[in-house]
Amino acid sequence: MVESSANEDVVHRLIACINDRHIEVMDDLFHDDAVMHWPQSGEVVHGAENRRGIYNAFPQLPTITPRRLTSGGNLVVAEALLDYNGPRYETVFIFEFRDGKIAKETAYWSEAFEAPDWRANWVEKDSVG
Secondary structure (H helix, E strand, O other): OHHHHHHHHHHHHHHHHHHOOOHHHHHHHEEEEEEEEEOOOOEEEEHHHHHHHHHHHOOOOOEEEEEEEEEEOOEEEEEEEEEOOOOEEEEEEEEEEEOOEEEEEEEEEEEOOOOOHHHHHHOOOOOOO
8 A cells, every 4th residue: 555655646746746837847757758648639648858848838737636546556546627727627647657656647638518407307416516
């Protein structure tokens, strides 16, 4: 369990560095050969140089509000809200670790949408969103 807690600490540090706009801290958290995979856009980011390029060119970094972290072994799953001062995305990050640093990040995100009325009899509204 100690390993999972240490990996969760890395994810908390990642969220903090993005929220604080100190993206240079990411170099301490990711392996130089880490891969970022974004299935919805069909993109794969290989290595530190490409990661730095993307994050330095970001038009606007989001504010990340973590909802839940679940971990075991070398895996941490984070559910979070990404707020871009307007567009808000419900997001799931899957982090794979190697030797205490992130080796792979897979991210899925979606803008929130109104639930259809036809389901109202069988659901309750989420108070978190």
